[in-house]
Amino acid sequence: MPTDYLERILNAQVYDVASETPLDPSxxxxxxxxxxxxxxxxxxxxVFSFKLRxxxxxxxxxAPEKLARGVICASAGNHAQGVALAAATLGCRxxxxxxxxxPQIKVQAVRARGGEVVLAGESYDEAYRHAVDLERAEKLSFVHPFDDPEVIAGQGTIGMEILRQHAKPIHAV
Known part of the structure; x- marks a missing residue:
């Protein structure tokens, strides 16, 4: 059964932590x-990025029982900060x-937002594999940076904002 992304986007909950951002001319x-x-x-x-959404x-x-156990992700940047801030807002690990x-500045930014940083591997792929192992071992919920219908829906709220903010035809996004 296909995922109804439009319905998910329209029902996405992002505005507890994100704000509707302007569409400014350049x-x-x-x-x-x-x-x-x-x-x-x-x-x-x-967190200076759409990844928070x-x-x-x-x-x-x-589900409350999953939220109580906490979340995990693998990321070296904006997704990491978004997960840390979202979890802190909801009171979960x-x-x-x-x-x-x-870079240390990214590590510090995640810690400043309440994330527990685990440094593992020299590449994203190695960090990802370690995160999957920890997910299983600690029964955490994995928050994928893009390959998840709820993540896609949250980020899709940007498109809805663009459509509201720019009534004329759009030729490329």
Whole structure:
């Protein structure tokens, strides 16, 4: 049975942590490219990225017993911060597996948002495998950065905002 993403997007819960961001003109790029260019200002979110939307929508929809056990993800960047902030907002544990090569500023940003950082592997793939092992061992709920219907729906709220904010035809997103 196919996933009804439009329905999921319309019912996504993101605005407890995210805000509707402006769709701002970019005069310099518009002139340079010869096309009117608008920027969706997701850099204004608390974690400076749209990733918070999907992480929160996924975590807020977990059953209470799963929420009580906590969540886990593998990420070296924006998804990690989104999961950490979403989990902290909902009062649950967040284990964030990051490659050992992750810049300290990113590690510190995750810790500042309440995430428990585990450094494992030199690449994302190695960190991901370690996160999957921890997920099973500690019975945590995995929050995938993109391959999950609830994450997709949360991030899809950006599209709904764009449609509300720009009534004219859109030729590319």
């Amino acid at each position: 005069p310099g790029l518009t002139e340079r490219l010869g096309n009117r260019l608008l920027l969706k200002r997701e850099d204004l979110q608390p 999907g992480a929160y929508n996924k975590i807020v929809r977990l 967040a284990v964030i597996v990051m490659p050992t090569t992750t």
